[in-house]
Structure formats: C-alpha cells, structure tokens
Amino acid sequence: xxxxxxxxxxxxxxxxxxxxxxxxxxxxxxxxxxxxxxxxxxxxxxxxxxxxxxxxxxxxxxxxxxxxxxxxxxxxxxxxxxxxxxxxxxxxxxxxxxxxxxxxxxxxxxxxxxxxxxxxxxxxxxxxxxxxxxxxxxxxxxxxxxxxxxxxxxxxxxxxxxxxxxxxxxxxxxxxxxxxxxxxxxxxxxxxxxxxxxxxxxxxxxxxxxxxxxxxxxxxxxxxxxxxxxxxxxxxxxxxxxxxxxxxxxxxxxxxxxxxxxxxxxxxxxxxxxxxxxxxxxxxxxxxxxxxxxxxxxxxxxxxxxxxxxxxxxxxxxxxxxxxxxxxxxxxxxxxxxxxxxxxxxxxxxxxxxxxxxxxxxxxxxxxxxxxxxxxxxxxxxxxxxxxxxxxxxxxxxxxxxxxxxxxxxxxxxxxxxxxxxxxxxxxxxxxxxxxxxxxxxxxxxxxxxxxxxxxxxxxxxxxxxxxxxxxxxxxxxxxxxxxxxxxxxxxxxxxxxxxxxxxxxxxxxxxxxxxxxxxxx
Amino acid sequence: xxxxxxxxxxxxxxxxxxxxxxxxxxxxxxxxxxxxxxxxxxxxxxxxxxxxxxxxxxxxxxxxxxxxxxxxxxxxxxxxxxxxxxxxxxxxxxxxxxxxxxxxxxxxxxxxxxxxxxxxxxxxxxxxxxxxxxxxxxxxxxxxxxxxxxxxxxxxxxxxxxxxxxxxxxxxxxxxxxxxxxxxxxxxxxxxxxxxxxxxxxxxxxxxxxxxxxxxxxxxxxxxxxxxxxxxxxxxxxxxxxxxxxxxxxxxxxxxxxxxxxxxxxxxxxxxxxxxxxxxxxxxxxxxxxxxxxxxxxxxxxxxxxxxxxxxxxxxxxxxxxxxxxxxxxxxxxxx
Numbered sequence: 055x056x057x058x059x060x061x062x063x064x065x066x067x068x069x070x071x072x073x074x075x076x077x078x079x080x081x082x083x084x085x086x087x088x089x090x091x092x093x094x095x096x097x098x099x100x101x102x103x104x105x106x107x108x109x110x111x112x113x114x115x116x117x118x119x120x121x122x123x124x125x126x127x128x129x130x131x132x133x134x135x136x137x138x139x140x141x142x143x144x145x146x147x148x149x150x151x152x153x154x155x156x157x158x159x160x161x162x163x164x165x166x167x168x169x170x171x172x173x174x175x176x177x178x179x180x181x182x183x184x185x186x187x188x189x190x191x192x193x194x195x196x197x198x199x200x201x202x203x204x205x206x207x208x209x210x211x212x213x214x215x216x217x218x219x220x221x222x223x224x225x226x227x228x229x230x231x232x233x234x235x236x237x238x239x240x241x242x243x244x245x246x247x248x249x250x251x252x253x254x255x256x257x258x259x260x261x262x263x264x265x266x267x268x269x270x271x272x273x274x275x276x277x278x279x280x281x282x283x284x285x286x287x288x289x290x291x292x293x294x295x296x297x298x299x300x301x302x303x304x305x306x307x308x309x310x311x312x313x314x315x316x317x318x319x320x321x322x323x324x325x326x327x328x329x330x331x332x333x334x335x336x337x338x339x340x341x342x343x344x345x346x347x348x349x350x351x352x353x354x355x356x357x358x359x360x361x362x363x364x365x366x367x368x369x370x371x372x373x374x375x376x377x378x379x380x381x382x383x384x385x386x387x388x389x390x391x392x393x394x395x396x397x398x399x400x401x402x403x404x405x406x407x408x409x410x411x412x413x414x415x416x417x418x419x420x421x422x423x424x425x426x427x428x429x430x431x432x433x434x435x436x437x438x439x440x441x442x443x444x445x446x447x448x449x450x451x452x453x454x455x456x457x458x459x460x461x462x463x464x465x466x467x468x469x470x471x472x473x474x475x476x477x478x479x480x481x482x483x484x485x486x487x488x489x490x491x492x493x494x495x496x497x498x499x500x501x502x503x504x505x506x507x508x509x510x511x512x513x514x515x516x517x518x519x520x521x522x523x524x525x526x527x528x529x530x531x532x533x534x535x536x537x538x539x540x541x542x543x544x545x546x547x548x549x550x551x552x553x554x555x556x557x558x559x560x561x562x563x564x565x566x567x568x569x570x571x572x573x574x575x576x
Numbered sequence: 577x578x579x580x581x582x583x584x585x586x587x588x589x590x591x592x593x594x595x596x597x598x599x600x601x602x603x604x605x606x607x608x609x610x611x612x613x614x615x616x617x618x619x620x621x622x623x624x625x626x627x628x629x630x631x632x633x634x635x636x637x638x639x640x641x642x643x644x645x646x647x648x649x650x651x652x653x654x655x656x657x658x659x660x661x662x663x664x665x666x667x668x669x670x671x672x673x674x675x676x677x678x679x680x681x682x683x684x685x686x687x688x689x690x691x692x693x694x695x696x697x698x699x700x701x702x703x704x705x706x707x708x709x710x711x712x713x714x715x716x717x718x719x720x721x722x723x724x725x726x727x728x729x730x731x732x733x734x735x736x737x738x739x740x741x742x743x744x745x746x747x748x749x750x751x752x753x754x755x756x757x758x759x760x761x762x763x764x765x766x767x768x769x770x771x772x773x774x775x776x777x778x779x780x781x782x783x784x785x786x787x788x789x790x791x792x793x794x795x796x797x798x799x800x801x802x803x804x805x806x807x808x809x810x811x812x813x814x815x816x817x818x819x820x821x822x823x824x825x826x827x828x829x830x831x832x833x834x835x836x837x838x839x840x841x842x843x844x845x846x847x848x849x850x851x852x853x854x855x856x857x858x859x860x861x862x863x864x865x866x867x868x869x870x871x872x873x874x875x876x877x878x879x880x881x882x883x884x885x886x887x888x889x890x891x892x893x894x895x896x897x898x899x900x901x902x903x904x905x906x907x908x909x910x911x912x
Contacts, residue, residue, distance in 0.1 A: 056668075099911075140880060178884075180879070180912050183911070198910075199882060199909060200909070200911040201911070215886065215911070217882070217886055217906050218906065218907055218909065218911075233586070236890060238886060238889045238890065238902075238903050238906050238907075239903055239906060239907045257892070259896065259899070259900070276892065279892070295890065297889050297890065297899060297900075297903045298903055298907070359902065360896060377896055378895070378896035378897040378899075378900050379897065379900075394897070395895070395896055395897070396857065396895040396896050396897030396898065397861075397897040399859075401860075413895060414857030414858060414860075414861060414895040414897055414898065415857070415858055415861055415897065416826070426717060430858070432822070432855075432856040432857040432858045432859075433826065433856075433857070433858035433861075434788075434826055434858065435829075448858040449856075450822035450823070450826075450855070451823050451856070451858055452788045452821055452826070452827075454822035466823070467822070468820070468821055468822035468823065468856075469788070469821065469822055469823030470787075470788055470789075470821075470823055471633070472789075483760055490820060490821055490822075491821055491823060510802055
C-alpha cells in the first residue's frame with residue numbers, strides 16, 4: 055500500500071542584500087517494497103542518508119533547498135527541480151529531476167530514506183555532500199563524485215566508487231560478504247572486528263596503505279598493489295583502491311597510531327612488468343616527491359616512484375628515474391641518463407652522452423652534443439642538434455632530427471622520419487625505417503653516399519621515392535599485392551651507406567639548398 | 577635581361593618546332609650561352625615529356641555544365657580552338673589527371689585558370705630523351721585571394737601536393753595542385769581558407785612533405801583565439817578519430833589541446849574516445865590534456881567524461897602517467 059504524506063514546511067530566509075533568497079521545502083512519501091526489493095536513489099546534489107527498518111515499506115523524506123537570486127529565479131527553480139518516486143513493490147526509484155545549478159539559482163535535495171533491512175540499495179550521485187548507509191543486510195552499491203561515503207553496519211556485499219571523496223566502511227560484527235571500496239583522489243578507511251578474517255587487497259599509487267592487523271603472506275602483486283590475509287586466510291575479500299589517497303584498515307577501537315605501512319610487512323616485493331617496454335619497471339619506492347631546482351652543482355641522482363623533475367642546470371652527470379612524471383632539464387654538463395615510466399621528457403643542452411627513455415610521451419632535445427640513445431614507447435621525438443652518433447626509436451610517433459653531425463639510426467612503428475645532415479659533413483651513415491609514414495632526408499650538396507631506399511606501398515601513385523640528386527636507379531615490382539619501389543645508387547660518387555625503408559609512405563631525398571617551393575615552416 | 581625574356585617566350589614554340597629557321601637558330605645559340613635560359617629550357621622539356629605520359633580523363637558532365645553555365649558559354653563555344661596545343665595529361669601522376677575532372681574551390685581557381693592565356697602554337701610532336709622525377713609540379717601557378725573563392729567545396733576533389741605558406745601582413749597561403757598549381761592566399765579567418773584547410777587536413781594523401789608538420793602549422797596559426805575556428809577543430813577531431821598514422825594523431829590531439837574551449841567544445845566526444853581506445857599512449861596523454869584544457873576554460877564535465885576519467889585513473893594496466901593525469905583532472909571537478 056502506498057501512502058503519500060504531503061507535508062510542506064516552507065522556510066523563507068531573506069538573505070543579506072545581494073545574496074537573494076533561500077527556500078526549503080519538504081516532501082514526505084511512503085511506498086511499499088518487498089523485504090528484499092531494490093531501492094535506487096539518483097540524486098544530483100544534496101545529502102543522502104539511508105537506514106534499514108523493520109517494515110516492508112520505503113519512507114522518504116526529501117528536503118529541497120533552493121538558493122535563488124530573486125523571486126522569478128525561485129519560481130523557475132521550483133518548476134525545474136522535482137522529486138519523483140517511481141517503480142513497484144520489487145523496485146523503487148527515487149529520483150531528482152532537473153539541473154542542480156543555473157546562473158540564477160542552485161538546488162539541493164537532501165534525502166532521508168528508511169528501507170526494509172534486507173533490501174538492496176543502489177545510490178548514484180554527482181555532487182552529494184555526504185552519503186551514509188546504515189543497518190542493512192542487502193547489497194549496497196554507491197557511485198559518487200564528491201563527499202564522503204560512509205557505510206555503517208551493512209552485512210551484505212558493498213561496492214563503492216567515489217572520486218574526490220573518502221570512503222569509510224564500519225563493518226558489522228560478523229564479516230561475511232565481500233567489499234570493494236574505491237576512490238580516485240580520496241582515502242579509504244575500514245574498521246572491522248578484531249577477529250575478522252578476510253583477504254585484503256590494497257592499492258594506492260600516491261599514498262600509503264597501513265594497518266594494525268597482522269597480515270599473513272603479504273606481498274606486492276604490482277609496485278602499487280598489496281595483497282595479504284588478515285588474521286588467517288578466508289574467502290571474504292576486502293578490496294581497497296585509491297589513486298591519490300591513503301588506505302587504512304583497522305580493528306574496531308584500535309588507535310590509528312598503531313597502524314604500520316604494509317611495505318614494512320611484505321614477504322617479498324614482486325615487480326612484474328607484463329609488457330616491458332623501452333622504459334624500466336616502475337621503481338618500488340616510497341618516494342613520491344616532485345623536484346624543482348634552479349641549479350645543482352656536481353653529479354645528480356634522483357629516483358621517485360611518481361613525480362615530476364624540473365632542474366634548470368646540472369653541473370655534472372645526471373641520473374633521473376621516475377615511475378611517472380615529466381622530466382625537464384635545462385642543461386646537463388656530463389653524462390645524462392633519464393628514464394620515465396610515463397611522461398614527456400624535455401631536455402635542453404646535454405653536453406655528455408645522452409640516454410633518454412620514456413614509456414609514454416614525447417621527447418624533445420635541444421642539443422645532444424655527443425649524440426646518444428633516445429626512445430619512447432609512444433610519442434614523437436624531436437632533436438634539434440646531435441653532435442655524435444644517435445639512435446632514435448619510437449613505438450608510434452614522428453621522429454625529427456634537425457641537424458645531425460654523426461651517424462643516425464631512426465625507427466618508428468608509425469610516423470614520419472625527418473633528418474637533416476649538417477652542411478659541413480661529407481658523408482655519414484644512416485638507417486631509417488618507418489612502419490607507416492614518410493622519410494625525408496636532407497643532404498648537403500657535396501654529401502657522398504650510397505643510397506638504398508625502399509618504399510612498400512599499396513598506392514604507388516601517392517607514395518614514391520623522390521630525389522633532388524641525380525644518379526639513382528629506380529626499380530618497381532609487385533610483392534604480395536603491394537608495390538615495392540627501390541632506389542639505389544651513388545650520390546656524389548658514393549660514400550657511407552644510407553638505408554631508408556618506408557611502408558605506406560614516400561621517401562624524399564632532398565638537397566640542402568634554397569628551394570623555389572617553400573616548405574612547411576619548421 | 578630582355579633578351580632572356582624574349583627567349584623564354586620562344587621556348588614553347590621551339591619545343592613544338594614551330595619557330596622559323598632563323599629564330600630557331602637564334603634561340604638555340606642563346607640557350608647554349610645563357611645558363612639561366614638553359615635551365616629554363618631543360619625544365620620545359622621535362623615538363624613537356626611528363627605531361628605527355630598522363631592519361632586522358634574526362635571532365636564529369638556535371639562539373640563541365642556548371643563551369644560553362646558560370647562562364648556563360650555553350651558547348652560549341654567551349655570547343656577548343658584549333659590554335660591550342662592539345663596537351664595530353666600526365667599518366668605518371670594520377671592526382672593531376674583526376675584533378676582535371678574537378679572544379680576545386682567551386683570554380684574560382686578553374687575560372688582564373690581558364691582566363692590564363694594558353695600557349696598558341698600549332699600542335700606538333702616533341703621528343704624528349706629522358707625524364708627526371710620532380711618533387712613538385714611545375715605547372716602553371718595561379719595565385720588567388722581567398723575572398724574570390726566560393727567557400728563551398730563540392731564533391732571530393734583530388735587536390736595534391738599541398739603546402740602551407742606564411743604570407744605577409746598576417747596572411748597565410750595554401751598551395752596545391754589541381755588542374756594547375758594554385759596558391760590561395762588570405763586571412764586565417766577567411767571562410768574559404770578555413771574550408772580549404774579543413775578539407776586538406778582530412779585528405780591523407782595530399783599533404784607534402786609531412787602531414788604532421790602541416791598540422792603543426794595549423795596549430796601555430798589557429799591556436800590564436802582571434803582565428804580559432806570550430807571547423808578546424810572538427811577537422812582535427814576527424815583526423816584524431818580515423819587517421820592510421822600515429823604521429824599525425826599525436827599532432828592532432830596536441831593541436832586540439834591548444835584551441836580555445838568554446839571552439840573545441842564539440843571535439844570532447846572524440847577526445848574521450850581517444851583517451852579510452854587509442855593504442856598510442858602519447859595520444860592518450862594529449863587527449864586527457866585536451867580534456868583538461870576544456871574543463872579549465874569553462875567546459876562542464878558530463879557524466880560520460882567523468883566515467884571515462886574515473887575508469888582511466890583506476891585502470892591498472894594503463895600507463896601510470898595517463899592515470900595520474902586523469903586523476904588530476906578529476907580532482908578539478910568542483911562540488912555544486
């Protein structure tokens with residue numbers, strides 16, 4: 055049986071001049087629900103509090119609070135923001151309709167709902183200030199963006215996804231169901247009975263996972279994910295995941311100061327890398343700090359599991375490793391070894407040999423005076439000047455070397471390769487391969503090399519080999535439905551070997567001289 | 577100097593063996609003694625040979641009728657004069673042949689091209705010993721202001737060998753091959769220029785020497801709020817969504833990141849798709865940065881965006897830097 059109780063409590067507050075009006079009104083409603091039915095609450099802004107009751111009904115109290123500039127805006131808000139209850143005895147949906155904010159008004163609806171104790175509950179909210187669920191035995195699912203989510207004495211399975219708010223679980227006396235609690239930027243706190251037995255998985259990238267329990271068989275599955283058994287192995291699973299926050303799992307009544315980081319109780323650290331790339335495995339370090347320095351005298355060494363590094367000048371060799379972060383170095387006077395598990399690298403004047411690798415992101419180098427090795431797992435590479443032999447590798451992205459003074463090796467899975475040799479050079483070796491893209495090599499007028507260039511393409515009218523130099527012989531043949539175009543020969547009498555291979559792209563061997571046709575500006 | 581000028585005018589006639597004996601002798605002697613004219617003569621010979629290899633392609637009836645109507649000509653009037661050289665189209669460069677079938681930029685370029693005086697010599701054959709591949713077309717070049725071009729591009733004209741130019745006074749230029757070499761110049765905000773750029777950005781085979789560099793040029797020009805245009809943003813979004821070239825996709829996402837939010841707002845869906853599905857981590861990084869730019873400059877987060885970012889930040893097998901960027905962006909959502 056459904057019983058509606060219209061109860062309007064109108065509160066009009068005349069705010070100080072310029073602040074408009076604040077109006078609150080209450081709607082109460084009662085609807086029947088099977089004891090194990092489902093209640094869905096979909097609210098945009100406002101608090102939600104749900105408790106378990108003994109009756110087979112849902113009791114809803116919905117307070118709508120509107121802040122408006124004036125009477126007209128208030129009327130508009132009242133018209134647009136509505137509370138509705140839908141469904142049947144098996145499923146009840148409590149929903150707020152309408153926008154929460156407009157330029158002239160904003161509205162919140164605070165729900166206080168009593169549901170049958172065994173009912174299942176699902177809450178979806180975007181801008182809720184606080185969600186609290188207590189005294190249920192059914193399954194609880196909460197999805198929220200802001201504000202803390204508190205789950206108190208819920209015996210059923212619990213699934214919480216929050217983004218910027220904390221998640222707090224106060225477990226019942228007997229833990230018999232799984233719980234998965236996650237937040238992106240918030241922390242997670244769990245209180246369980248001292249004798250509770252469960253398997254605990256904790257992941258935090260930026261924060262720390264701590265507990266006062268004795269954890270058996272604790273180990274890191276990844277550099278950031280820990281698993282262990284609390285008290286003794288059990289089927290009940292507690293998963294706590296956050297990116298930027300901390301995780302705390304404690305017995306009821308225990309002092310927080312008794313908690314220890316799980317890193318201190320691990321049996322061994324396992325750092326698997328399922329798909330190892332050019333970068334290193336992420337360093338399993340507690341250090342997660344950024345570095346910003348104008349100058350460092352002498353040799354510099356820094357490792358962090360996650361963090362950005364920005365140093366204007368290092369007067370010595372540098373060795374920098376970050377699990378994830380941007381690395382920006384203005385000048386390094388010695389050997390430079392930079393590794394990022396993910397993030398762009400921006401390097402200025404590197405006096406010594408350079409080794410720069412990132413698992414993801416672009417790499418930009420102003421001057422690699424002694425050349426070196428530069429690799430990215432995905433991203434573009436731009437080197438303005440290389441004074442020695444250089445190897446450039448990308449698993450997807452363009453490679454550009456504006457001025458090469460030494461041998462060049464460049465390969466990319468998909469991207470253009472553009473290399474220009476310095477005008478003072480007479481000959482130099484080069485190998486360039488792209489899995490999809492063009493290769494453009496600019497040679498000085500007196501550069502002597504043996505050319506072996508190959509294009510494999512399904513569209514030979516578009517992709518071809520072009521050269522500003524005379525003396526290349528070009529052959530075409532059909533290979534597996536594609537056309538292979540090969541140009542070989544000596545330029546300026548020959549010299550070192552230049553090998554170029556472009557799949558589904560063209561090759562252009564250009565003369566380094568002013569052209570009639572302007573090129574795309576660099 | 578004036579002698580060289582006269583000799584250059586004689587070259588087409590020399591090429592078709594239409595000069596009288598004395599004039600022909602005089603021209604040959606000059607070419608033998610003048611390096612500049614010798615180069616010019618060599619270029620003429622190569623062009624002539626190249627054009628001789630192109631296949632014949634008929635102009636589509638619709639295009640022909642449209643052009644004749646615009647020019648106020650009947651079919652009979654449009655018949656080629658007997659004094660015209662029957663240029664054979666170049667076989668080896670398919671794009672130019674196809675381009676003959678298309679009126680690009682709605683007749684403006686075509687009309688101007690038609691008005692350019694053809695070489696009026698008798699049609700006789702010429703023999704060329706060898707042909708060197710040339711990097712760019714050396715056909716006749718037309719320079720057209722964008723203001724004289726209809727911004728509507730009909731059909732899918734095959735324009736090739738596109739290059740970008742920075743002209744004086746804040747003007748830009750776009751040079752490409754169609755029936756001839758055409759350069760369109762104008763302000764970045766000219767509708768015709770925007771339409772033309774949008775079109776060529778999505779034409780995978782048209783940009784030389786590098787599509788990535790072309791997109792970089794677009795970034796430098798259109799990141800300025802004064803010139804930013806939704807049409808350009810949408811063209812970049814389509815490149816980001818469908819281009820197979822990873823370097824190009826990185827550039828497209830990078831460029832979208834620099835566009836003002838009101839202009840790039842419609843690209844949000846494509847950015848989300850790239851963040852979710854692009855196999856290249858650099859594209860995903862740029863996509864999340866572009867979404868952050870949209871949010872920072874006034875764009876709202878819809879539920880789809882929030883869900884995508886949440887999943888990305890929590891995705892264990894995603895690159896940690898991408899996760900960190902997604903989490904950072906989520907933290908900027910303000911409660912209402």
